[in-house]
Amino acid sequence: xxxxxxxxxxYAKSHEWLRVAGDVATVGITDHAQxxxxxxxxxxxxxxGRKVKAGEAxxxxxxxxxxxxxxxxASGEVIEVxxxxxxxxxxxxxxxxxxxxxxxxxxxxxxxxxxxLTPEAYTAQIGG
Numbered sequence: 001x002x003x004x005x006x007x008x009x010x011y012a013k014s015h016e017w018l019r020v021a022g023d024v025a026t027v028g029i030t031d032h033a034q035x036x037x038x039x040x041x042x043x044x045x046x047x048x049g050r051k052v053k054a055g056e057a058x059x060x061x062x063x064x065x066x067x068x069x070x071x072x073x074a075s076g077e078v079i080e081v082x083x084x085x086x087x088x089x090x091x092x093x094x095x096x097x098x099x100x101x102x103x104x105x106x107x108x109x110x111x112x113x114x115x116x117l118t119p120e121a122y123t124a125q126i127g128g
Contacts, residue, residue, distance in 0.1 A: 003128055004031040006097055010113050011122035012073040014055075017097065020113050025074055028101040029061065029092065032126045037063035040092040045081040045103055052078065052105070054112050059102055061092065074112040076105035 005011070010018045015033035019026040034040065042062040052058045052072035059070035081103045085091050091100040107113065117125065 003035065003123075003126065004097065005119045005123045005126075005128065007119045009097070009119065010073070010116035011119065012071060012116055013125065014071045014073075016071060016073045018073045018113055018116060019101075020107070020110070023107050023110060024079065025076070025105045025107055025113065026101050027070075027073060027103050027105060028096055029070060030122070030126075031096045032128075033068075034093050034096045034100075037061065037065065037068065038093075039064045040089040043085045043089050043092065043102070045086060046078045048078050048081060050078045051108075052076065061089075070102060072105070073116055074105060074107055075109055076107040078103050079106045080104040 015030045017028055017030050040063050044060040046058040054075045056072050057069035058072045061068050082101050
């Protein structure tokens with residue numbers, strides 16, 4: 001099965017994706033990451049209002065195999081979290097780029113998004 005790497009997103013080396021719309025960015029984990037984790041059973045999201053820096057651990061995802069930190073791909077303030085993934089962690093496996101998103105950031109420096117990997121560079125990183 002081939003890994004999905006949508007062309008409209010930016011990617012962190014730590015396997016988070018960023019979808020930017022103006023000064024707000026939605027964050028989740030990549031299809032590759034959810035495949036590596038296998039069945040996601042628990043998601044802990046950051047508090048709304050928390051300020052995060054790019055590269056800072058700010059959430060946790062647990063699978064039947066392991067627990068992994070989720071890192072902020074850009075700096076900003078958490079303005080919304082996806083309660084659906086805390087209620088149904090399987091959404092991360094089923095729809096990593098759709099209903100399985102984690103949180104939204106009000107970006108403090110939109111230029112940081114430009115420093116993330118392109119879809120092509122991320123595909124090369126994961127050996128796609």
